[in-house]
Amino acid sequence: MSSTGGRPRSASIEDQRAKSSLVYKEDIFPGLRFEAELKALLALKQSKFQKVEVIETFFGRTLITDGKTQSAEFDEHAYHESLVHPAMLQVASQTPPRTIFIGGGGELATAREVLKYTCVERLVMVDLDETVVTICQEYLPEWGGSTTTDPRFELIIGDAHEYILNSSDKYDVIIMDISDPIEAGPGICLYTKEFYEIAKTKLTQHGVLVTQSGMAESIPTAMAYHTPPTHVDPSCFTPIHNTLSSAFDTVVPYTTHIPSFGCDWGYNLAYSGPPNAIFVNQLIEQYIQGAHDSLRFYDETTHCRMFALTKPLRMFMAQDDRIITKDDPIFMY
């Protein structure tokens, strides 16, 4: 059937008639999900490795792979600035970071943040899935900005694990911007003790490795999962921390709330030698082109928030000593 014999209607009537809706749902934990109005379904492809979608919701345009939000227009800068700058500035507090490696990073937004440092001379990024990179350039072009035309940037489609293993290059910063270690997912080996031990040998003297570390929701983690943690745990934040600690002298965990992920999100920063404090605002002015204006989320106060973990998360971490190895992996929900 179809309409006929009518007249244009006003906006207020439109609302009144909203009897249907398109919705995007995503599980956060078993038994908890968020549900966002779907404003557009921009791309939906099955790559060789995963299902790739670009949708538009409350959070703006959003990249989804295998049903998990990877980053969203409204807070991708929070996710990416949090991933990149603490590691870069940690090195910068000792020596200018010049050679950088990114594992994953298909949206090119991690690369965008790295290239804000004028001291960077070479940035190598190795992502497995060309489809993701292509889709992001088409549908999320401003996330990569002028990355691909920057002569310092080198994009390799391939396996980050093999690349690191076989290359003799050393890096000032290695940034692991890869999918969560879910069962049978593509990136499990990149979260193991074995990988971190190899990666360590590819760092320069003051080099730093940082990895996104999945959800780090202190309260549900500590409360709902206070029963002995299992090998399919909703959170891998602590195991990743522990595993890095088995390979590096200093590992600093930090977290920030990413609304489009529906929870607090974790990262771990690893390097040799003792922990050292950094003066964030001063280093930003010194190293980043455009200084504070070029950052939308990160500064010294934000840094303080991220690195001050809540009591229940600290307590949960203190009693979990699991380590991820090739033979004894741990999977996220």
Place this chain on the structure above:
Amino acid sequence: MSSTGGRPRSASIEDQRAKSSLVYKEDIFPGLRFEAELKALLALKQSKFQKVEVIETFFGRTLITDGKTQSAEFDEHAYHESLVHPAMLQVASQTPPRTIFIGGGGELATAREVLKYTCVERLVMVDLDETVVTICQEYLPEWGGSTTTDPRFELIIGDAHEYILNSSDKYDVIIMDISDPIEAGPGICLYTKEFYEIAKTKLTQHGVLVTQSGMAESIPTAMAYHTPPTHVDPSCFTPIHNTLSSAFDTVVPYTTHIPSFGCDWGYNLAYSGPPNAIFVNQLIEQYIQGAHDSLRFYDETTHCRMFALTKPLRMFMAQDDRIITKDDPIFMY
């Protein structure tokens, strides 16, 4: 973040990881809705009159206007055959139907059914919303089939009410394939006593008018709404029946289950003179090109099912005497 360092995964793993979903929801009644996986969002446009979407769900490709399913790939033939053939064959039992009018019918599937009759010489269709017609031809081309190239078919973008009013033509069958009479919707005047009285004057001697009549769910209607029916009733099936009865000698209500509408759906067939039974199978063979092979839903047994209403629906109809007039309209949910 993005994937890297992995390996292609098997289909069974795919399922295991289905932690998110795209969903289409539509209200059936207040307090009841269906929810279908959204496989694709093919078109989303705001026309001058309504919001028009083509999506793909469990029911296949589906046309939605203003948040209400209009017809869906898997059962559009059930909806359209039920609308067209009882009226056409009712006339055919007396005289071959030659001149036909469709009000609405943007998907062109109603026209497709009409043009199956070799005796039809002229088919005029008047739909208000060119956007609907265009979108259907692009995204649902097989619904219209070869309609638009059939020389007997005449498509007019305009107001069916005005067209009927101002034209001096007479028709053997008038088919009203328009949106439900929802408040402030475009087609309310096409469900009034005033319109039916005019339409009657545009019919030939044995002419028949049929109109889609909205949901006709006998049980919830009779049970949940046994309180005095109000002017915003979830069902207009009985008022439409009564209103037609105020203008025509014989009005025959019938219903059929349309899964993609989530309920039993109603139609009313109106003509002058006393009711007469028809021999459906024999008339199909006589009049329809390809005879039984060309129909997927409708035949004599299906006809019996449609015209035998359940006891609660008959009882509900018996106690509801509301009539729809311009000054005293009735709206559907």
Place this chain on the structure above:
Amino acid sequence: MSSTGGRPRSASIEDQRAKSSLVYKEDIFPGLRFEAELKALLALKQSKFQKVEVIETFFGRTLITDGKTQSAEFDEHAYHESLVHPAMLQVASQTPPRTIFIGGGGELATAREVLKYTCVERLVMVDLDETVVTICQEYLPEWGGSTTTDPRFELIIGDAHEYILNSSDKYDVIIMDISDPIEAGPGICLYTKEFYEIAKTKLTQHGVLVTQSGMAESIPTAMAYHTPPTHVDPSCFTPIHNTLSSAFDTVVPYTTHIPSFGCDWGYNLAYSGPPNAIFVNQLIEQYIQGAHDSLRFYDETTHCRMFALTKPLRMFMAQDDRIITKDDPIFMY
């Protein structure tokens, strides 16, 4: 936090603030579900055999076992009258039905319908799950009515399969009111050729067996599942029909729309000898206490609707010859 310092609010404000909701969802097909506002959660128990819930939704109070609606206040009479009366009247057209067996039937509503026949002398009901029977008597008391105090009624908690096997009694009507044959569900053996062959030997000369037969949605079944049917098919209506046909001379399939089940629902009626037509209204007056006033859904016209199947369902049935045996079972979704 809590409220303070305020004033009572009006009902219209209430609506405006409805920012949350309690919802009941149930899958109808893979990829399609209905979603009803949850008005109350009256009971939730894990019995020895299944999860049993009584909730209140749009459909009124509703019994759910293992996540499938068993019957609902607004249309339980449609489900139960459709199950009981065609079989009872089929026998009554030959001889008064006196001894009746119900397998399952925990709500006691099937028994309620049977006991409306004054000619019935003995009604044996065997249900496996005492929890279901107890919960129904507490939360859905009017469904059973005065069943339990009727001296003709005999309730046995136990295994209907074993009971039928081991008893030497014969029955005029055997009514199978059991859960769908879902994988690993409790009642699979009650849908097999082996069971029907035994049951047949427990019927009197004019005896009839009727069984609920799961969803019988002609269109999605015929359209979406035109690929070769598999052993986990969403619908078992045809296999049940075929399996009965392998044991009985005459098997008559029929269906009716049950809104709370979200689809058309199937039954199969089986007996020895050739098919014979019955005069429904006349038999109702003759046999049923209170005659037409005591039935809310079923009469001759409703009967006609139920037994006239749509063309796609008939076509689908014609090309599916699967039979259910112990060694080669078929499971419903």
Place this chain on the structure above:
Amino acid sequence: MSSTGGRPRSASIEDQRAKSSLVYKEDIFPGLRFEAELKALLALKQSKFQKVEVIETFFGRTLITDGKTQSAEFDEHAYHESLVHPAMLQVASQTPPRTIFIGGGGELATAREVLKYTCVERLVMVDLDETVVTICQEYLPEWGGSTTTDPRFELIIGDAHEYILNSSDKYDVIIMDISDPIEAGPGICLYTKEFYEIAKTKLTQHGVLVTQSGMAESIPTAMAYHTPPTHVDPSCFTPIHNTLSSAFDTVVPYTTHIPSFGCDWGYNLAYSGPPNAIFVNQLIEQYIQGAHDSLRFYDETTHCRMFALTKPLRMFMAQDDRIITKDDPIFMY
């Protein structure tokens, strides 16, 4: 229908059959909601002022009023400790807090936290809705603990606004634990400049007022709502901050992530005189019975996280100068 003829099933089968679910949904923003499995519906009452529900979900037992989560078992300590201790310790850094007022606080958990201070001599709590208090004591008894038997505790059912206005008592700490300022909600006047000016006169020399201040989600607030803020803004965090600042010398905003609220949550701490830093861990040991063992969420590091706001939230606050007055109120979504 019901089950029969079966056998008990294993837990793994249970999962496989989960084809239905009970769900609790709550809007976080327009266009975004969370959806949690409903494990139990423990209470559902309409009080004189609001709809009150106690449900059980992923977050444990949860109090809902008018469709908004008030507090949940898994993180109520995070909400309540964050509300109470910064204010109490701020006073304690100058003089032991002895007389405390709570506006709202129906769960009694705010009172529970206050009574952990041995120096407290009198705690007056005024909540409007006796139904909330009663329901919490029945269904969430451990949230109040031994509060009601503590001789220092005085519970008044009434209007906090009037009570404060008419009493001549002075307090060391005033804690506003009331519902968000939603339109037509009961507590709007408790968020106005007029109220804060009165409340200030009821504080002792070193007295502190703290109020829960609704969602304070920096990123969506700053990004999605960078258009000029309207009078029905999803967040009232900044207006509450500004309004308090119009009455007090020092107002310190702070936030923490409350998973069961689906976002970062805001508080504002107000007092006379210049800002002063406090030594949280030392004060906890000095004043709180059981010291660190009695707190599950709050300590010095947690305090640092809460008071270090992210850059986008600080930037958003800097450009929003709205003040809430009786004549010019601002409502939350």
